[in-house]
Amino acid sequence: MSKEKKIVSFRKILVSAIAAAGIVAVASPALAAGGAKHPRDGGFSFEGPFGTFDQGQLQRGYKVYREVCASCHGMDHLHFRNLGDKHGPFWNPKYPNPNDNPVVKALAKELQVADIDSETGEALMRDATTADKFPNPYPNATAAAAANGGAAPPDLSVMAKARHDGANYIYSLLSGYVAPPKGLKMAPGQNYNPYMAGDLTPFWEGEGHAPPGGFIAMPAPLRAGQVSYDDGTEATVDQMSKDVAAFIMWASEPKMVERKQAGFGVLIFLILFAGITYASYRKIWKGVAH
Amino acid sequence: MSNHESTYVPKTAIERWLDTRLPIVRFGMDYANLPTPRNLNYWWTFGGILAICLMTQIISGIVLAMHYTPHIGLAFASVERIMRDVPGGWLIRYVHANGASMFFIAVYLHMLRGLYYGSYKAPREMIWIIGCVIFFLMIATAFLGYVLPWGQMSFWGAEVITNLIGAIPVVGEPILIWLRGGPAIDNATLNRFFSLHYLLPFVIAGCVVLHLWALHAAGQNNPVGILIPKDREKKDMLPFHPYFTVKDGFAIILFFILFAVFVFYNPNALGHADNYIPANPLQTPAHIVPEWYMLPFYAILRAVPDKFGGVVAMFAAIGILFVLPWIDRSSVRSMRYRPTMKIFFVIFLFVCFGLGWCGAQLPDAPVIPGMPSFTLLDGKLNSYLWLTRLFTLYYFAFLGPIMFFVGLKEKPLPIPASISEPVLKTEAEKA
Amino acid sequence: MAESVVNPEGPEGQNGGGEATRRDFIHIAAGAAAAGAGAMIAWPLINQMSPAADTLALASIEFDLSKVQEGQQVVIKWQGKPVFVRYRTPAELAKVTSEGAVGSPPQTDVERTKAGHEKYLVVVGSCTHLGCVPTFNAGDYGGWFCPCHGSHYDASGRIRKGPAPLNLVVPNYEYLSDTRVKIG
Numbered sequence: 001m002s003k004e005k006k007i008v009s010f011r012k013i014l015v016s017a018i019a020a021a022g023i024v025a026v027a028s029p030a031l032a033a034g035g036a037k038h039p040r041d042g043g044f045s046f047e048g049p050f051g052t053f054d055q056g057q058l059q060r061g062y063k064v065y066r067e068v069c070a071s072c073h074g075m076d077h078l079h080f081r082n083l084g085d086k087h088g089p090f091w092n093p094k095y096p097n098p099n100d101n102p103v104v105k106a107l108a109k110e111l112q113v114a115d116i117d118s119e120t121g122e123a124l125m126r127d128a129t130t131a132d133k134f135p136n137p138y139p140n141a142t143a144a145a146a147a148n149g150g151a152a153p154p155d156l157s158v159m160a161k162a163r164h165d166g167a168n169y170i171y172s173l174l175s176g177y178v179a180p181p182k183g184l185k186m187a188p189g190q191n192y193n194p195y196m197a198g199d200l201t202p203f204w205e206g207e208g209h210a211p212p213g214g215f216i217a218m219p220a221p222l223r224a225g226q227v228s229y230d231d232g233t234e235a236t237v238d239q240m241s242k243d244v245a246a247f248i249m250w251a252s253e254p255k256m257v258e259r260k261q262a263g264f265g266v267l268i269f270l271i272l273f274a275g276i277t278y279a280s281y282r283k284i285w286k287g288v289a290h
Numbered sequence: 291m292s293n294h295e296s297t298y299v300p301k302t303a304i305e306r307w308l309d310t311r312l313p314i315v316r317f318g319m320d321y322a323n324l325p326t327p328r329n330l331n332y333w334w335t336f337g338g339i340l341a342i343c344l345m346t347q348i349i350s351g352i353v354l355a356m357h358y359t360p361h362i363g364l365a366f367a368s369v370e371r372i373m374r375d376v377p378g379g380w381l382i383r384y385v386h387a388n389g390a391s392m393f394f395i396a397v398y399l400h401m402l403r404g405l406y407y408g409s410y411k412a413p414r415e416m417i418w419i420i421g422c423v424i425f426f427l428m429i430a431t432a433f434l435g436y437v438l439p440w441g442q443m444s445f446w447g448a449e450v451i452t453n454l455i456g457a458i459p460v461v462g463e464p465i466l467i468w469l470r471g472g473p474a475i476d477n478a479t480l481n482r483f484f485s486l487h488y489l490l491p492f493v494i495a496g497c498v499v500l501h502l503w504a505l506h507a508a509g510q511n512n513p514v515g516i517l518i519p520k521d522r523e524k525k526d527m528l529p530f531h532p533y534f535t536v537k538d539g540f541a542i543i544l545f546f547i548l549f550a551v552f553v554f555y556n557p558n559a560l561g562h563a564d565n566y567i568p569a570n571p572l573q574t575p576a577h578i579v580p581e582w583y584m585l586p587f588y589a590i591l592r593a594v595p596d597k598f599g600g601v602v603a604m605f606a607a608i609g610i611l612f613v614l615p616w617i618d619r620s621s622v623r624s625m626r627y628r629p630t631m632k633i634f635f636v637i638f639l640f641v642c643f644g645l646g647w648c649g650a651q652l653p654d655a656p657v658i659p660g661m662p663s664f665t666l667l668d669g670k671l672n673s674y675l676w677l678t679r680l681f682t683l684y685y686f687a688f689l690g691p692i693m694f695f696v697g698l699k700e701k702p703l704p705i706p707a708s709i710s711e712p713v714l715k716t717e718a719e720k721a
Numbered sequence: 722m723a724e725s726v727v728n729p730e731g732p733e734g735q736n737g738g739g740e741a742t743r744r745d746f747i748h749i750a751a752g753a754a755a756a757g758a759g760a761m762i763a764w765p766l767i768n769q770m771s772p773a774a775d776t777l778a779l780a781s782i783e784f785d786l787s788k789v790q791e792g793q794q795v796v797i798k799w800q801g802k803p804v805f806v807r808y809r810t811p812a813e814l815a816k817v818t819s820e821g822a823v824g825s826p827p828q829t830d831v832e833r834t835k836a837g838h839e840k841y842l843v844v845v846g847s848c849t850h851l852g853c854v855p856t857f858n859a860g861d862y863g864g865w866f867c868p869c870h871g872s873h874y875d876a877s878g879r880i881r882k883g884p885a886p887l888n889l890v891v892p893n894y895e896y897l898s899d900t901r902v903k904i905g
Contacts, residue, residue, distance in 0.1 A: 010333060010406045010625070013636050014399070018643075049555055077370040081778050099778050131778035154567070157370065161558060162566035197576065252566075255373070255380040262381070263554020269761070270550060273754040274543040280751040281536045288528065289713045290328045353769055375774040378765040532748075539755070 037176070037194040037212045039168035042242050046167075046249060049264075052257045053250050058089035060229050061247025064240045067227050069156065072148065072218075074136035077157035078251055080108035081130040087257040088250065099130040111135055149189045151217040160245070160252035167249040169195065174241035177220035181211045190215040296320050325527035326534050327512035329709045333407075334510075335541035336400040342542055343393040344498065348491050350386040351435075358438065360484035362477045365440035366568045384557040390432050391560045392549050394583035397425060401611075406635060408623030409511040415615040416504040422611045424497045427490055429584065429608075434487035436581060440480065441565030446578050448475045448483070454591075457598040474571065514709045515623030526709045577652065585649030586642055586685075592653055593675070593682040595668055603682070610689045617690060619697030627703040631696050638688045641681045648678040781905030783897065786841055794857050796846060799904050803846035803854055804892065805865075806902075809876055813863065814840060817877040824879025824888045833877055833891050843902065844878040845892055850885035865889070 045054040062083065065075070083090045084098030095101040108128040113135045115126050128135065138144035144152040160166030173195045180192035183206020198214020222237045229235055250256075298319040300306040309316055357376050359368035372379035401421070404410055410418035437448045452475065456466040471478030509518070518526045528534070552559065560582060564575045580588050590607050594600040610617075625632045651674040656663065663672030670676070706712050782799050784806060789795045794807040809817075817830040818839075834842060846854050853869035860866030861882060862875035872883030879888045894904040 010403070011331075013406075013632075013639060014402065077367065077374065079775070079778065081774070082374070085774075097777075099780070131775075158566045162563055164563050166563070259380065259384075259554055259557070263550060266550050266554060266761075267547065269754075269758070270543060270547045273751075273758060274540065274547065276747065276751045276754050277536065277540045277543055279747045281540050283747055284532050284536050288328070288533070289710075290330075290528075349766065353766055356770065357773075371773070371775065375776075377768045377771050377773065379769060379773075381765055382769060536751075539751075 035212045036197045039165050039172040039195060042168050042171040042245055044167055044246055049260060053087055055089060056231055057243050057246045058250050060233060061243040062089050064227050064244040065247055068221055071137055072153040073156045075134045075157045075251060076136060076155050078134045080104055080128060080132055082254060083107060085254060104130055149217060156248055158252045160249040167245045170248055171241045171245035174222060175238045182206060191219050297323055322531035324530040325523055326530045327510055327518060327709055328526060328528045329512050329713055331513055332541055333403040335538050336396050338538035339396045339542055339545050340400060343396055346389050347393060350382050353382050354386055355488060360481050362440060362480055369439045384553045388552045388557060388560060406625050407511055407513055408515050410615045411618060411623050413508045414511060417501060417508060418615055419612055420497055420501045420504055424494055426608055427494050431487060431490040434483045437483045439565060440569045442567040442569055442575050443562050443565040445475060445569035446574055447580060454601045457601045512709055513624060514706060522708055579650050586645035589645040589649035589678045590682050593678045614689060618693045622702040627705050628700055630700045634688055634692050641684045644681045648674050781903055783901060783903045785901055787900045804904060805844050805846040807842040809840055809842060813876040817875055828879060828888060830877045835896060838896060842878060843894055844889040848872055848885055849887040
């Protein structure tokens with residue numbers, strides 16, 4: 001078998017095919033349904049293989065969520081104790097058990113949750129404890145839809161994973177409200193947002209292509225100065241959007257930092273393990289033609 | 291190799307006692323000493339990698355089942371509880387979810403290796419057929435498992451795929467209702483999908499035993515593709531241990547590095563964001579797609595304008611693999627010595643990727659945006675619909691008539707008399 | 722020629738001496754790394770069965786004692802187990818205090834209650850034998866009687882007769898006010 005023959009080996013064929021497929025996949029905007037604007041980069045601290053959450057940002061984000069978003073959006077998979085979890089907004093190494101964290105206890109106590117009287121079974125409202133879930137603003141999904149013109153505000157627990165490029169998307173959407181372009185037929189109760197997924201072609205009466213984005217039932221939720229930050233940060237719409245996006249990212253993936261740290265150790269181990277095994281392989285096959 | 295003699299001699303009294311009652315040590319030792327063609331390259335390590343994948347999925351799956359609740363009102367929340375509250379639960383779930391993708395990467399490479407080196411040809415037809423059964427069961431298991439988190443993609447994937455059965459004339463509708471346990475995908479469906487998702491991996495494991503049994507009966511293929519005569523066994527073969535245990539082991543570690551990069555740094559890259567939205571039977575996501583490993587078959591399904599025809603085409607795409615050993619008429623196994631077939635094989639590879647690509651696109655979307663096009667029958671020529679049809683045609687042509695006729699007509703390159711011959715040549719070239 | 726193809730002595734036995742030990746070392750290191758990898762994989766699989774964070778968070782409950790009437794008990798659920806809150810009559814209280822230290826280990830009633838709240842007894846309601854729930858106001862000592870294997874407890878929850886090895890367990894609890902306790 002000559003060298004030329006070897007060039008077109010199975011490996012070469014497959015590797016080049018995979019490479020070609022990879023180039024195609026990267027070059028084309030995969031699955032981009034509709035014509036939403038590409039989200040702006042929020043410059044978040046948690047991006048990249050070593051990125052971690054910015055605790056101050058998470059605390060500000062919680063405040064925005066609690067004072068603005070929580071009036072319509074639930075976060076059913078979060079418990080108050082999660083706020084004091086490791087890498088969480090109110091994590092304090094002095095309290096390894098987040099249920100003992102006084103800040104978390106106080107934050108829970110600020111809210112009322114539905115319960116029943118343990119003897120009579122009657123419905124009552126009591127102060128929340130760290131073990132309680134975040135209370136949902138609506139008793140059920142039907143009530144949520146009815147109170148919002150038929151569109152129930154989605155749960156935000158995993159929102160940063162439920163949208164492509166989640167954190168940047170949330171940041172862009174919240175800070176990206178603009179006046180609808182002239183020539184766009186707006187239905188009542190609808191708002192225009194260039195970052196919302198959708199296709200506005202059927203509603204476009206202006207010239208040229210339909211504008212990017214789609215209709216969203218939620219009107220612009222943030223105004224400058226709506227929240228007063230405890231750390232003195234100026235509460236611009238951009239700042240609040242960024243902070244709440246970071247908070248939702250943490251809520252969606254609370255084990256992210258733990259995951260990246262574990263991954264670093266695992267990869268180092270695997271690379272060393274591969275090196276040792278390769279050396280063993282070379283020794284065993286030494287002098288054996290194959 | 292089929293009647294390779296046992297060389298195990300029990301040394302101690304205990305070993306002798308055990309050997310006459312349960313020769314499990316003998317079995318293990320014979321396995322370790324199994325003569326294996328010395329020229330097996332790294333493409334042959336995917337068998338071992340797949341065994342590890344199956345074990346990973348079964349073990350992580352058993353663990354997840356300890357925490358998962360198969361109920362439409364609780365399934366999504368129980369998965370989130372695994373991610374948040376169960377100690378290390380996020381790791382186990384990400385391993386299981388990405389493990390499915392890793393499993394398919396390995397199985398596709400394993401199948402392509404078999405295709406390229408003619409591992410399906412006599413006397414190895416049964417190995418190939420059992421392998422095809424395993425592949426089919428893997429698809430079924432992966433589909434059932436994807437329904438369990440009860441997200442939007444879970445629900446609508448189940449809806450669309452079960453509806454395929456409804457396309458069967460006359461009996462389709464009753465079977466569909468029976469399969470779902472009601473007129474729509476609901477709690478009954480989720481319960482039975484969970485049960486079956488737990489069952490099928492063990493059926494796969496059983497098939498793997500048969501796969502290996504058939505492999506040891508017929509003997510391993512090798513990159514040269516020739517059968518190794520009995521008198522050359524000493525020259526051409528090496529014991530499985532330590533030569534191939536260490537080679538497989540090294541490949542498995544490299545594979546795990548790729549696996550770990552996904553699990554720890556990009557755990558959701560191979561999934562779809564919509565599956566983090568709880569299932570809503572009243573609203574379909576804007577653009578539904580199956581997991582990447584099903585995309586080529588999904589593309590073939592959509593290529594056919596008729597509903598039942600699409601289903602038939604999709605199943606035929608897997609079904610044709612079963613009869614491949616009898617379609618291929620070439621007497622030469624390895625494509626190393628089949629220059630014409632090699633060209634068709636390269637095109638086939640691109641077509642498989644192409645089908646996968648098309649499966650993720652909207653059928654009416656233009657392939658080259660802005661290029662003028664005319665309408666042919668039911669769609670624009672410059673659309674994924676027609677590109678998919680072109681690819682589908684080639685897919686079946688390659689596995690059917692091309693295999694058949696090229697096998698008859700092609701003039702293969704000279705084939706070495708033994709597998710040591712090319713080995714020696716390369717050695718000499720190196721020297 | 723054949724020599725370069727076939728290595729008749731196998732991978733281990735070509736030359737002896739220092740070469741062999743160095744070769745052995747790398748194989749041992751690879752084997753050790755594999756064992757380490759096995760342990761690393763085993764740990765999360767074992768640890769996932771430990772109590773989850775939501776289970777741990779429910780470690781304490783509060784209870785309003787004014788809901789128990791004299792001579793009665795209320796059974797509440799704490800960490801998945803029953804807890805007896807018993808409001809003892811003066812006669813029962815006099816009896817258990819006059820007996821001094823009995824049971825296993827011997828305890829006085831005062832050791833099993835909180836100062837100033839002696840009339841209330843709070844115990845975990847599972848028999849220390851094999852975990853059944855003893856029945857109220859039954860048995861030879863006027864406390865509880867376990868129907869499974871016949872253990873008799875007095876009104877202080879101390880084991881007096883039968884196979885149970887220990888007194889009923891007094892959980893950690895504290896009085897938040899005169900009528901409110903926090904268990905756990």
